Amino acid sequence: MLDFYAVDSLLGPEQRAIRATVREFVDAEIVPNVRGWWDRHEFPGAIKERYGALGLFGANLPEEYGCAGVDDIAYGLINYELERGDSGLRSFASVQGALVMYPIYAYGSEEQRRRYLPELAAGRLIGCFGLTESEGGSDPGAMRTRARRDGDGWVLNGAKMWITNSPIADLAVVWAKDDEGIVRGFVVPTDTPGFGAPTIESKMSLRASCTGEIVLQDCRVGPEALLPRSGGLKSPLGCLTQARYGIAWGALGALEAVYTCARDYAATRTTFGKPIAGRQLVQDKLVRMLTDHSLGLLMAHQLGTLKGAGRMTFAQVSMAKRNNVRVALNGARAAREILGGNGITTEYPVIRHMLNLETVDTYEGTHDIHTLIVGREITGLGALE
Amino acid sequence: MRILVCVKQVPDPNTVVYQIDPGTKRLVRDGVTNVLDPGAEVALEAALQLAERDGESTVTVVAMGPEDAEDAIRRALAMGAHDGALITDDALAGSDALGTAKALAAAIGQIGFDIIFCATESTDGYSGMVPGMVAELLGIPHLSFIRSLEVRDGVLTGQRVIALGYQTVQCPLPLLVAIASGSHEARYPALKGIMAAKRKKVEEYTLADLDLDPDDAGEAGARERVLELLPVEERQAGVIVEDNGDGAARIAELLRQRGVL
Amino acid sequence: MGAVWVYSEIYAGRPAPVALELISKAAELGEATAILLGRDAAGAASVAGEYGAARAIVDARADYDEHLAPAAVPTLAALVRERQPALLLFATTYDSRDVASRLATRLDRGVVTNATGIEADGDGFRILTPWGANTIAVCELTGPGTRIVLVRPKAFTAVNSGGACAVEQFAGPLDAATTAIRVVETVEETTQGPLLSDSKIVVAGGRGLGNADNFGLVEELADALGGAVGASRAVVDAGWRPYGEQIGQTGVTVKPDVYIACGISGAIQHLAGMKGAKTIIAINKDPEAPIFRSADLGIVGDALTVLPQLIAEVRRG
Numbered sequence: 001m002l003d004f005y006a007v008d009s010l011l012g013p014e015q016r017a018i019r020a021t022v023r024e025f026v027d028a029e030i031v032p033n034v035r036g037w038w039d040r041h042e043f044p045g046a047i048k049e050r051y052g053a054l055g056l057f058g059a060n061l062p063e064e065y066g067c068a069g070v071d072d073i074a075y076g077l078i079n080y081e082l083e084r085g086d087s088g089l090r091s092f093a094s095v096q097g098a099l100v101m102y103p104i105y106a107y108g109s110e111e112q113r114r115r116y117l118p119e120l121a122a123g124r125l126i127g128c129f130g131l132t133e134s135e136g137g138s139d140p141g142a143m144r145t146r147a148r149r150d151g152d153g154w155v156l157n158g159a160k161m162w163i164t165n166s167p168i169a170d171l172a173v174v175w176a177k178d179d180e181g182i183v184r185g186f187v188v189p190t191d192t193p194g195f196g197a198p199t200i201e202s203k204m205s206l207r208a209s210c211t212g213e214i215v216l217q218d219c220r221v222g223p224e225a226l227l228p229r230s231g232g233l234k235s236p237l238g239c240l241t242q243a244r245y246g247i248a249w250g251a252l253g254a255l256e257a258v259y260t261c262a263r264d265y266a267a268t269r270t271t272f273g274k275p276i277a278g279r280q281l282v283q284d285k286l287v288r289m290l291t292d293h294s295l296g297l298l299m300a301h302q303l304g305t306l307k308g309a310g311r312m313t314f315a316q317v318s319m320a321k322r323n324n325v326r327v328a329l330n331g332a333r334a335a336r337e338i339l340g341g342n343g344i345t346t347e348y349p350v351i352r353h354m355l356n357l358e359t360v361d362t363y364e365g366t367h368d369i370h371t372l373i374v375g376r377e378i379t380g381l382g383a384l385e
Numbered sequence: 386m387r388i389l390v391c392v393k394q395v396p397d398p399n400t401v402v403y404q405i406d407p408g409t410k411r412l413v414r415d416g417v418t419n420v421l422d423p424g425a426e427v428a429l430e431a432a433l434q435l436a437e438r439d440g441e442s443t444v445t446v447v448a449m450g451p452e453d454a455e456d457a458i459r460r461a462l463a464m465g466a467h468d469g470a471l472i473t474d475d476a477l478a479g480s481d482a483l484g485t486a487k488a489l490a491a492a493i494g495q496i497g498f499d500i501i502f503c504a505t506e507s508t509d510g511y512s513g514m515v516p517g518m519v520a521e522l523l524g525i526p527h528l529s530f531i532r533s534l535e536v537r538d539g540v541l542t543g544q545r546v547i548a549l550g551y552q553t554v555q556c557p558l559p560l561l562v563a564i565a566s567g568s569h570e571a572r573y574p575a576l577k578g579i580m581a582a583k584r585k586k587v588e589e590y591t592l593a594d595l596d597l598d599p600d601d602a603g604e605a606g607a608r609e610r611v612l613e614l615l616p617v618e619e620r621q622a623g624v625i626v627e628d629n630g631d632g633a634a635r636i637a638e639l640l641r642q643r644g645v646l
Numbered sequence: 647m648g649a650v651w652v653y654s655e656i657y658a659g660r661p662a663p664v665a666l667e668l669i670s671k672a673a674e675l676g677e678a679t680a681i682l683l684g685r686d687a688a689g690a691a692s693v694a695g696e697y698g699a700a701r702a703i704v705d706a707r708a709d710y711d712e713h714l715a716p717a718a719v720p721t722l723a724a725l726v727r728e729r730q731p732a733l734l735l736f737a738t739t740y741d742s743r744d745v746a747s748r749l750a751t752r753l754d755r756g757v758v759t760n761a762t763g764i765e766a767d768g769d770g771f772r773i774l775t776p777w778g779a780n781t782i783a784v785c786e787l788t789g790p791g792t793r794i795v796l797v798r799p800k801a802f803t804a805v806n807s808g809g810a811c812a813v814e815q816f817a818g819p820l821d822a823a824t825t826a827i828r829v830v831e832t833v834e835e836t837t838q839g840p841l842l843s844d845s846k847i848v849v850a851g852g853r854g855l856g857n858a859d860n861f862g863l864v865e866e867l868a869d870a871l872g873g874a875v876g877a878s879r880a881v882v883d884a885g886w887r888p889y890g891e892q893i894g895q896t897g898v899t900v901k902p903d904v905y906i907a908c909g910i911s912g913a914i915q916h917l918a919g920m921k922g923a924k925t926i927i928a929i930n931k932d933p934e935a936p937i938f939r940s941a942d943l944g945i946v947g948d949a950l951t952v953l954p955q956l957i958a959e960v961r962r963g
């Protein structure tokens with residue numbers, strides 16, 4: 001791992017072993033193939049079994065539900081290594097773990113946990129998370145999707161937009177307002193009549209990930225679909241806190257990939273008789289990237305320590321997500337520049353990461369929204385609403 | 386069955402640059418990351434597959450090395466071995482192949498076994514001596530370079546790679562098999578395995594535990610002494626050219642000069 | 647200098663080529679004795695004589711053929727204990743390693759493996775072994791008794807000096823730990839064309855060819871040149887090619903006139919098996935590939951483009 005500040009020395013043996021195993025997997029099975037998937041705009045479906053066998057889905061949830069039960073820092077390292085491969089293939093695992101398994105674990109009944117978690121952990125079931133709607137993802141409280149009481153069950157109507165995995169999912173965690181206007185979560189099997197999930201084509205980002213809509217037309221579900229302990233916007237936001245935590249680590253993996261590529265390239269590319277790595281302007285870019293990586297990694301590690309101790313605040317998560325993704329994106333742009341013309345072809349990983357990170361900068365709370373969350377926290381004055 | 390696997394920790398073959406300390410005439414190990422020998426992983430994979438087919442076997446990994454060789458054992462446990470044994474003693478540093486084999490055989494004798502797996506050779510030393518030596522010390526047969534195997538009614542049937550193909554060989558248990566390097570694809574330790582490995586037992590053995598004394602193993606017992614190190618005469622690189630459609634023609638031209646064409 | 651013995655594997659009724667290399671070397675170092683065990687031992691003994699053996703110790707019982715090589719261990723142990731040769735040489739092959747490792751244990755002797763040179767030095771020997779890519783370690787074996795050394799194939803040259811040797815019959819003991827093994831069948835999986843280890847021209851392919859089908863180009867070129875096909879371990883491990891074609895530290899050692907490496911990076915373990923070639927030609931996409939550092943002619947290019955052109959060129963003559 002790129003580790004200028006010896007963060008490795010803060011890790012325990014299991015954390016190191018987990019990182020090593022995921023790193024090997026990524027190097028062997030993702031790095032050599034991802035370019036082709038990305039170029040073809042193709043999600044590699046077979047990877048779900050590989051993730052399942054390794055235990056990458058919901059790895060931080062308890063063993064009694066078929067999960068690996070790793071700690072928060074190990075969970076962060078998994079995200080780091082996966083995103084070093086590709087943000088889309090990290091997103092695939094993040095959605096399943098933090099946005100599908102976590103709400104079932106946190107807000108579900110014991111029966112729902114036992115029924116779904118082991119299957120999701122093994123990759124035999126794939127889930128998606130439907131919160132965003134087409135009008136203003138930054139303002140999920142304005143959602144229009146409704147869950148109407150109908151006998152002992154519910155009827156769902158509405159549409160979700162930008163939903164990772166929806167076209168390939170077996171079940172969806174859908175957020176909708178009930179008759180009282182309270183946001184509730186539902187676990188909806190995707191073969192339920194009235195459920196549709198058209199694919200969003202022509203993405204120029206996260207091309208190895210599958211994104212779609214969710215269309216709910218009089219979609220009737222039984223009482224067992226409701227996540228009984230969900231209630232209010234804080235429930236989906238609680239999931240986002242989990243996912244953002246993983247992204248704060250993941251983005252640094254992408255930064256490692258673009259930094260290493262740029263450094264190696266600069267060392268061999270010669271102009272005017274000298275490797276470009278020997279030029280001040282290039283060194284400046286490389287040093288910025290590495291400094292950002294080091295700071296981000298220390299922040300992520302401390303965030304993990306706080307999370308493990310139950311002391312992490314949402315503003316801290318916002319700050320880490322906001323910072324680490326943006327520095328990765330800036331680093332990718334700088335790396336792209338260092339590679340010159342070669343920087344624009346997918347023969348090198350740089351432009352792929354750069355374009356992927358545009359999404360990562362936007363989803364799970366845009367960069368600016370996180371600015372406003374932290375800003376509100378430190379000034380006590382809300383600029384968001 | 387009680388299955389034992391000899392595993393070794395080696396400098397990471399993907400990153401190591403072999404440097405020799407001119408003073409000690411040993412490999413420089415500082416700053417080198419160590420890993421479970423990829424060859425040992427393949428042997429372990431073969432052992433785990435045998436245990437899984439059989440359903441009632443246990444797999445114990447045995448390593449000799451410095452204390453941190455426990456990391457290699459933990460990795461083997463994370464891959465699925467049930468427990469481990471680490472032979473570690475300051476007096477063991479600098480052991481030669483026979484010293485290593487004596488320590489391994491002594492521990493294996495105490496643990497007990499039906500079948501022992503080894504890699505055909507280690508990635509760093511590649512002498513390939515240890516399997517035969519361990520078997521000899523234990524008074525059991527050994528089969529080297531095995532690429533596939535089955536155990537039925539206490540008899541192992543396996544395919545042994547030879548230059549022109551393979552031989553089918555048979556031998557009753559107990560015995561030792563050395564597994565050919567590319568024959569099995571070692572699994573990644575799954576996350577659950579890594580977490581479970583934390584709770585698995587690793588027994589430590591010292592020379593005294595094994596009734597060995599430093600003349601048997603370790604530097605004191607080693608019979609190979611390095612006298613001096615010489616630089617290798619390197620081959621000179623010749624002409625390296627970019628293929629601009631004329632690469633084949635240039636090769637053909639050289640072949641003509643050499644009288645091959 | 648005392649007696650130098652060679653444990654000589656027998657292949658096709660003769661000492662294996664590497665055994666002849668060792669016998670010639672032994673004759674240089676002292677009085678050479680070939681140990682020949684198995685059905686064809688008597689016939690092999692006369693060839694051993696031609697290559698420099700002064701004596702051959704022969705046990706022509708079939709037991710040695712019916713079991714694997716370690717069946718020779720008790721016989722060798724009895725002979726060495728009784729006669730204490732100064733040096734006992736083995737080849738670095740899987741069979742000989744199986745014998746040497748058990749024998750050294752039984753005699754409680756150290757061994758040196760992978761030797762590429764041996765020099766007499768007073769009462770002892772200086773043994774040369776490669777360590778890594780750029781160092782040769784000179785070692786000795788300490789303590790009393792016979793020195794056991796395993797030598798890499800092609801380290802020495804077999805020289806037919808047309809001599810003859812005295813043949814001694816010997817009936818060695820056999821034991822259970824080495825005769826419990828039964829060889830049920832032997833299956834040959836390869837190949838036409840000249841024997842890889844002896845071929846004057848070798849065309850070898852590596853992982854850079856992309857898949858097993860593309861390896862057909864290597865076969866075609868070898869065929870057009872009348873040479874043998876070789877492979878890197880990466881492609882043998884991947885199952886594209888049989889082990890018998892693996893060139894390198896853990897495979898065959900070759901010293902052809904011309905070696906053509908296609909899509910092979912040139913790892914030190916691979917170089918160990920081919921750097922003795924007179925002319926090395928490499929085709930590799932990566933200008934940094936280590937193979938270029940040993941190549942007389944390096945083409946930085948796609949083997950899948952260059953090979954078809956080269957095959958056509960060669961066929962044209």
Ligand SMILES: Cc1cc2nc3c(=O)[nH]c(=O)nc-3n(C[C@H](O)[C@H](O)[C@H](O)COP(=O)(O)OP(=O)(O)OC[C@H]3O[C@@H](n4cnc5c(N)ncnc54)[C@H](O)[C@@H]3O)c2cc1C
Pocket residue numbers: 095129130131132133134135136137138139161162163164165205206211359362363364365366367368369372383384385
């Ligand atoms: C590939 C991809 C996958 C996704 N996967 C999922 C998924 O699985 N599930 C899911 O629910 N969602 C998902 N999303 C949706 C994502 O979370 C939203 O895109 C994100 O929240 C932003 O919402 P929006 O696109 O509607 O932009 P908007 O909310 O319309 O924002 C547009 C711009 O306005 C700015 N802005 C908005 N409000 C303010 C304000 N108050 N003050 C200042 N600036 C403001 C924003 O920062 C942004 O720059 C995904 C998105 C993408 C691109």
Ligand SMILES: Cc1cc2nc3c(=O)[nH]c(=O)nc-3n(C[C@H](O)[C@H](O)[C@H](O)COP(=O)(O)OP(=O)(O)OC[C@H]3O[C@@H](n4cnc5c(N)ncnc54)[C@H](O)[C@@H]3O)c2cc1C
Pocket residue numbers: 398507508509511851852853854855856877878879880881892893894895896897908909910911912913914915916919929930931932935947948949950
């Ligand atoms: C104990 C031990 C023993 C070993 N013994 C041996 C041995 O006996 N023999 C052996 O070979 N290896 C051996 N190895 C393995 C060795 O270290 C290397 O891993 C192996 O030789 C690599 O094989 P390769 O060159 O085919 O593959 P790689 O190293 O993957 O190289 C492939 C090469 O192909 C090039 N390439 C890719 N595409 C193309 C194209 N289209 N056209 C042209 N070039 C292309 C690449 O640039 C690269 O250089 C051993 C390793 C160990 C640890």
